[in-house]
Amino acid sequence: MLGLRRTHPDRLLPVEPDTRAIARDLYHRVAERRIISPHGHVDPALLRSDAPFEDPAELFIVHDHYVTRLLHAAGADLASLGIGPGAPKGGSREIWRTLAEHWHVFAGTATGYWLEEELSGVLGIEEELGPQTADRIYDEICERLAQPAFRPRALFERFGIEVLATTDDPLDDLGHHRALRESGLPGRIVPTFRPDAYLDPSQPGFTARVERLLAATGAPATFAGYLAALESRRAHFIAHGAVSADHGVVEPLTADLDPGEAERLFRAVLSGAADPAQQRAFLAHMLFQMARMSVDDGLVMTVHAGVHRNHSRPTLERFGADTGHDIPLPTTFTEGLRPLLERFGLRRDLHIVLFTVDETTFSRELAPLAGFYPAVYVGAPWWFLDAPDAIARFRSAVTETAGFYRTSGFIDDTRAFLSIPARHDTARRADAAFLARLVRQGRLSLPRAERIADDLVDAIPRAVFKL
Amino acid sequence: MLGLRRTHPDRLLPVEPDTRAIARDLYHRVAERRIISPHGHVDPALLRSDAPFEDPAELFIVHDHYVTRLLHAAGADLASLGIGPGAPKGGSREIWRTLAEHWHVFAGTATGYWLEEELSGVLGIEEELGPQTADRIYDEICERLAQPAFRPRALFERFGIEVLATTDDPLDDLGHHRALRESGLPGRIVPTFRPDAYLDPSQPGFTARVERLLAATGAPATFAGYLAALESRRAHFIAHGAVSADHGVVEPLTADLDPGEAERLFRAVLSGAADPAQQRAFLAHMLFQMARMSVDDGLVMTVHAGVHRNHSRPTLERFGADTGHDIPLPTTFTEGLRPLLERFGLRRDLHIVLFTVDETTFSRELAPLAGFYPAVYVGAPWWFLDAPDAIARFRSAVTETAGFYRTSGFIDDTRAFLSIPARHDTARRADAAFLARLVRQGRLSLPRAERIADDLVDAIPRAVFKL
Amino acid sequence: MLGLRRTHPDRLLPVEPDTRAIARDLYHRVAERRIISPHGHVDPALLRSDAPFEDPAELFIVHDHYVTRLLHAAGADLASLGIGPGAPKGGSREIWRTLAEHWHVFAGTATGYWLEEELSGVLGIEEELGPQTADRIYDEICERLAQPAFRPRALFERFGIEVLATTDDPLDDLGHHRALRESGLPGRIVPTFRPDAYLDPSQPGFTARVERLLAATGAPATFAGYLAALESRRAHFIAHGAVSADHGVVEPLTADLDPGEAERLFRAVLSGAADPAQQRAFLAHMLFQMARMSVDDGLVMTVHAGVHRNHSRPTLERFGADTGHDIPLPTTFTEGLRPLLERFGLRRDLHIVLFTVDETTFSRELAPLAGFYPAVYVGAPWWFLDAPDAIARFRSAVTETAGFYRTSGFIDDTRAFLSIPARHDTARRADAAFLARLVRQGRLSLPRAERIADDLVDAIPRAVFKL
Missing domain, CATH: 1.10.2020.10 (uronate isomerase, domain 2, chain A)
Structure with a gap:
């Protein structure tokens, strides 16, 4: 992929020479394959302006x-x-x-x-x-x-990026994406629908934001209108190439409420009268609704769970969000996702990709869930876990229960454009290292390992993200 | 053990050649040893009919x-x-x-x-x-x-099974086991007392089941009668060769209630009037009572904790239980087992084997508990964790605190009869791999490792399961 | 350090020969370096009497x-x-x-x-x-x-101990430490302020103990008096060389209460009228106050969290505390420490070292916290986790997020004087093994790894513990 670095051609590969040799061959099969990046945070303006x-x-x-x-x-x-x-x-x-x-x-x-x-x-x-x-x-x-x-576009081309997903506000007009599509860039820049701030009543500014959403779509201030407004914005995203909707939640909690209860909660959260338990129930129901919409419109649903955002209030107040103090929490999926999975989990056309920063859930919950429910995929190691040793632990914890084909393929999740090749290269090397060990231990044949190495960077992310 | 497979003689062994050589020798010491399978789910009718x-x-x-x-x-x-x-x-x-x-x-x-x-x-x-x-x-x-x-019996003989435990309903007459004992099969088929459905009031059909139990044993419909009925069925199992009683619980919770409170709860759960908290308290007390009975009659107590059974309700309704959607939950033993351990944990004649599918408990709770309480043993990696890498993680997490002699020896826990040799072989290879690394790192002498390899497949399960 | 053992010169080092060779060199750089032991439980009388x-x-x-x-x-x-x-x-x-x-x-x-x-x-x-x-x-x-x-002093000298911290009751007159300082022992024996029993109202004898504290310092029986008494004892410890205060808590919970509320709680806990929730709130506030005092007087704050002490009541009653049945619990730091970190976490002069026996917190919470807050350091693997494989898991879980320089350096935490060299040697070997792998995988240059190996046994503990 990179081709420039002269030192350490075998970096991140296993230390044992015979295993390293196998890993090296597996890695070189995929090292130059084009990058599919179905989830990330690069600013599309960067590529549009090409400054x-x-x-x-x-x-x-x-x-x-x-x-x-x-x-x-x-x-x-x-x-x-x-x-x-x-x-x-x-x-x-x-x-x-x-x-x-x-x-x-x-x-x-x-x-x-x-x-x-x-x-x-x-x-x-x-x-x-x-x-x-x-x-x-x-x-x-x-x-x-x-x-x-x-310059950004030249690097984009050199990096060999085939698909790059951005993350965008539901009210974004996606003008950058439209312009980029028409610009002849050799690759797809697709938006991602990220509605957290319009779904979570505990976030500051929630009411004003929902009111803007309703105004933008001309929907009435009812729960049905609110759902219609979200559906309309999802349609706008799909029309601009979006393949997924992304959901960042503290707890992966879902709830199937009857329409009357949902309407009452909607009024309570919109008026600011809801207590924390009601806010929590509303958000749980909205995650359920998002799955329902994904069944209807086909957007892949990604869930990033278990992070206390902006842990240091003084830092948040002085410097704003995303300044390095999001801290993970213990997370559990088994009970919280059940209402959603009881209703939609057996569908093959729904794809729900679960990401965690609590690695205890890999073997305990995510692999067992993805090993049964056709709708569930185990997301690649994310954030603090997107690192060579953590990837090795992830594969070790997940594979024996769920194999390779229930995982999502790598996502880089980065806003640092220049780090995209390094991150994908790291995953390719780490996966080659894992596969090589299985080959050396007689657990995979070499041809099977070669096929999996190929699929992990191409067929798998393409299938999971409907690309 | 198997002797037929020609490929990959070193499968699952360490990749580093010197360590692999040690592991190979350790493995070959035990590869052909007879199988002791003290917990599993093979249907005894299979061997009786020999169809x-x-x-x-x-x-x-x-x-x-x-x-x-x-x-x-x-x-x-x-x-x-x-x-x-x-x-x-x-x-x-x-x-x-x-x-x-x-x-x-x-x-x-x-x-x-x-x-x-x-x-x-x-x-x-x-x-x-x-x-x-x-x-x-x-x-x-x-x-x-x-x-x-x-045919089943020919394979049983070829597999070299010395002991095979089945899992049976408390009201089973154990006719298959009796017939098998008289059949001259070269090995013991022993039943296991599995009373969950008679102890957990939240399970559908609980009352009818308990009434059948009381009727079968002629016991009165009091708590004392209920305990006597259970004791009587345990005696029946022991008379037919049982060595253990097995308990599958969502949470490993125990409670020591006074007789009056137990009697009141018994009446409430039997009449269906108990709320979930009362049902939970009753089950916690019954786990305590099971330990008390094990002290009295000597049955080893195995506890399989932390699984949400039948997670997908639509699947349960359409296809029944045990159809692949049992999903683990976060589990903790330290507080929940305390009432039981305060009363019985210091006894050497009581053997409690704790199994988990939450591997976080290996180093945090199970090894420390088994490293102090004479009654407690760490169960072998179970279910989703019965796999080569998971076994390696288990040994790494448990051994430094509790050693090898506080673990249970391997159990296959399978209903797939043909998989029994493969599962035991996997454990033998994985344990040889772990031991070989300790030898190569100067942490065990080779003679000591050899002795442990032997004990893990023979003396240890025999002692823990009183075989 | 040891120099006597002739067997297994490469014990605990990686099995792969090239990696082992690198590890051996890294280990030998630091094998003979003097021991810095900033947290432990050796009895200072042992060295004073030299019996x-x-x-x-x-x-x-x-x-x-x-x-x-x-x-x-x-x-x-x-x-x-x-x-x-x-x-x-x-x-x-x-x-x-x-x-x-x-x-x-x-x-x-x-x-x-x-x-x-x-x-x-x-x-x-x-x-x-x-x-x-x-x-x-x-x-x-x-x-x-x-x-x-x-004899103890001869061994102290032979072990090459430069600093040895003991753990002491706040009312200890520290006469042993004074005598040892004047004795010409070639190393520092420093006391550590351990106030748990004076802060946790749920511990038996709390009121009498606090009354002794107030009497000893002449402070009035108000919350302000109580704080002043603690401050006065800390000053006494500092005058005798103390560099840290140690806190053993079941949950790492902190709370910032207003003075009126704190005064009310103080009266309630002292009179024995407080319920468990009030006791818990009081202790949480006292952990907060301990951080405040550390800001004022410079003592490093170490927190050892997540252990159910004296799990077996019959054993406690018959044999006393510290008899082998302290059992870990699931632990979480992210929410509980937040009040403390919001107020003091951004200070560079405050050092809080977090120790855990729940290894799930390494990658999930401790590394992310120490990777942002200047005040937070990840404590070395402690107790059940102070073991070769556990150290390897610790480094793997922590390093990719927080590096080496946000960890504490090794502490032996032992009351077994003779085990001090073995424990430090184990850590040096385990860290050399980890570093060597990173070198072999092209993730660290050899000179960088050498520098880190040096710093882990010297500059890092010296900086973290202000030695």
């Missing part, structure tokens, strides 16, 4: 909360990293030096590994970052970014 | 929910797999073809591994299953099944 | 509940192991024989590994323990213990 990246800090640090969180833990104030409303726009070189000074804290982390891959594989910079090399590397990056070959 | 197996679908698919669940997840309707009251009896070849067409979904799974071992090791079929080979393999299996050497 | 160790049972068995618990599980009565108020003082040789007869139950355990290391590395006894060798080894140990080279 050169501004500077190294902007590109690698300021917008990537994976990077800023560890710098923050190591003592850097977020403002000094260019984050927050009052952050000074200048100082890019200073921000870069902060990263360089703290480079050792990234040792062994997935983020550090990706950054190295980006510097080396994308930008061709092989020198190790550190206080001594910070300025030289900064200048090198600037030099690269000034070249046409490093 | 030839009907056909490949009947033998490998229809009755094995490990197999049908993955076919169902892949899109096959359970009825098309011969399941359910109205299922067509014919169509065995069609069912077999369905398996063959979906063979790839079993790649990497424990079930797929066992099926291959059964085809190869038991039936001598080395060709890989697939759409092209389905009919040929089907015919080959039929040809084998028609031979006397493949 | 010879009494006998082998006293030294290795009676006071080490890691050892007695497995013997108890195997059937030995605790009284026969010399435990409890009425235990016979004689019989040391009999106790030793009990260990020797049950030596096999320790195979594969961390405790067994440490005992071997102590016998071999500290005492130079290479023969394997067992019924045949028990008496000979007993005599050999006695012969060693009679030599001046095996």
Whole structure:
């Protein structure tokens, strides 16, 4: 995929030589395959405008909360990293030096590994970052970014991206996506319907947001009108190429309410009169409704569960959301998803992909659920678990119960455009490593492993995400 | 044990050559040792009648929910797999073809591994299953099944089974077991007392069942009568060779109630007037009473906890129980078992074997409990965790705290008779792999590892299950 | 560090030869480095008096509940192991024989590994323990213990301990520590402030204890007086070299109460009128207050959470606390610590080190928390998790999210003085093994891994514990 990095051709592969040799062959089958990225957070404006990246800090640090969180833990104030409303726009070189000074804290982390891959594989910079090399590397990056070959569209092409999904507000007009489709970019940029803020009454601004939704679609302020408005926006997304709807919830709770009860709850949450239990019940019912709509319109339903968003209130108030302090919680799916699965779980045309940051659920709940319900797929390791060792643990925990064909294929889930190849490459290497071990242990034939390696990067994500 | 399979003599063993060599030696010490199977679900009528197996679908698919669940997840309707009251009896070849067409979904799974071992090791079929080979393999299996050497008793003998425990209803007259004992079969078929349906008031039909129990034993409809009836049936089981009583519970909850309270609860649950909290308290007390009875009569107490049985109500209603949709739940033992352990946990003559499908409890609760209480043993990896990687995780999580001698020895827990050798062989290989690593890392001497390998398949299950 | 054991120079290192070679080099860099032990339970009187160790049972068995618990599980009565108020003082040789007869139950355990290391590395006894060798080894140990080279101070010096933290009651006058500082011992013995029994109203004797605290400091019986008394004792500890305060809690729950509410709760808990919910709220607020005091006085705050202490009431009543039946519970930090972290979590001068025996929290909560909050560090694997495989799982679960520099460095947490070198050596080997794999997989350069290996035993614990 990358082709530029000269060092460590066998990185992430098993340490035992014979197993490594098998893994190497499996990896090289898929290393150059085009990237299917069915869930992520890249800004479509980036590709539409095709403006050169501004500077190294902007590109690698300021917008990537994976990077800023560890710098923050190591003592850097977020403002000094260019984050927050009052952050000074200048100082890019200073921000870069902060990263360089703290480079050792990234040792062994997935983020550090990706950054190295980006510097080396994308930008061709092989020198190790550190206080001594910070300025030289900064200048090198600037030099690269000034070249046409490093503008977003050129990189998009070079990365070999076939499908790239963005994540979008239900009221987004999707103009960027329309423009991109007409632009002749060699790949599909598809939007993803992400309605959390319109479904969860506990989120600030919920009522105003729903009112905007109703106004935008001309729907009446009833529960039926609200559902119709959501359906209408989903149709708009589908018309612009969307294949999935994404749902981020603290608990994966679902509830099948009768229409009268739903109408009463809708009025209560809209008026702000609902207590937390009612808000929770409403959201549980809306997750159920989302499955019902997915049955009707075919959008794949992805669920990202179990995260306490914006854990540090002082940080949220000063710097905003997505600033590195979302912290996972214990999660359980077995009971909470039952109402949804009793109604829709046996359908083959419905695809529900479950993502978790609580790895205890892999063997205990997700693999057993996906190993029975035709509608359920186990999502690839996500967020804190999107890392080489965590991928190995995921495959070990899931495969013996659910095999490979009930998993989703890799998603990169990133807003860091330059990290896309590194992340997919990591997954390809980690999966090759896992498959190679099964071959060496007589649990898979080599031809079967080769077929699975191919399918994991192509047929599987294509089937699961209806691409 | 098997001796027929020519391929992959080192399957499941470690990938590193020196460690593999040690593991191979450890494995070969025990590979041919007779099988002790102290917990399982084989139908004793199978061995009593010794009727030839009907056909490949009947033998490998229809009755094995490990197999049908993955076919169902892949899109096959359970009825098309011969399941359910109205299922067509014919169509065995069609069912077999369905398996063959979906063979790839079993790649990497424990079930797929066992099926291959059964085809190869038991039936001598080395060709890989697939759409092209389905009919040929089907015919080959039929040809084998028609031979006397493949009838149940011949296989029982060939498998080298010394002890095989079945699981039986408390009111079973155990006629099959009596007949088998008198039949000269070279091994013991022992019943297991499984009273769940007579203890859990939340199960449909509870009252009628308890009334049948009281009638059968002539006991009065009081709590004391109910206990006496259970004791009487346990005595009947013991007289027929039973060594253990088995308890499947959602939560491993126990309670020590005073007799008056127990009597009141008994009346409430029997009359159907009890609310869920009372039902839960009654069951918790009955688990406590089961331990008390085990102290009195010596039956080993096995507890299988933490599963939501029959998760998909529509499937339960259409196809019945045990159709592949039992899903694990988060489980905790530390608090729930405390009343039982405070009263009986320090006794050496009581043996309580704890099984879990929530692997988080291995290092957190089960190993610490078994590492102190003489009565507690950590059950072998069970159900979704009865698989090579899961066994490795189990040993890693349990051994450093509780060693090998506080674990139960392997149980196969299967209703698939043909899979028994494959399952025991898998455990023997996985344990040899684990032991070999400890030897290579200087944590065990080779003679010590050899002794443990021997004990794991013989002395340990014999001691834990009082065989 | 040890230098005496001739067998298995590569114990605990990876099995693959090239990885082992890297690990060996990394290990040998740090094998002889002086020991920093910032948390443990050695009795300072041992070093002050420098009396010879009494006998082998006293030294290795009676006071080490890691050892007695497995013997108890195997059937030995605790009284026969010399435990409890009425235990016979004689019989040391009999106790030793009990260990020797049950030596096999320790195979594969961390405790067994440490005992071997102590016998071999500290005492130079290479023969394997067992019924045949028990008496000979007993005599050999006695012969060693009679030599001046095996008295506590001589061993302290030989072990190369630079810092050894004890754990002490807030009202301890710390006379031992004062005397030891003046004694010219080549290392620091520092006390640790452990106020649990003065903070948790649910513990028996709470009121009397708080009254003693108030009397000792002359503080009034108000909440403010109580806080001042605690502050005064902390100051006393700091004056005697303390660097940390330690908190053992069942749940890591914190609460920020207003002064009026705190005063009311204080009166309720002191008078014994508080219900369990109020007791819980009080303790949660006191954990919050402890963080506030740590901000003020600089003591590092260590939290050991998630253990049900003294699980077996009959054993507690007969033999007392710390007799081997503390059992872990499911633990979660994300919500419970939030009040504390909202107020103090962004401070760099506050150090909170979180220890767990629920390894599910490593990747799910501890690494994400320490990867954002400057105040939070992930504690080294503790108690049941302080073992080679568990350390490997810890590094795998934590590193990809939080790196190495947000972890605490190793703590031995032991009351078994002789086990200190073995425990630190185990951690050094396990960390070398982990680092070597990352090097072999191209995830760390060798120089980077060397630097991390060095820092893990020196710079990191020094920085985290402000040494």
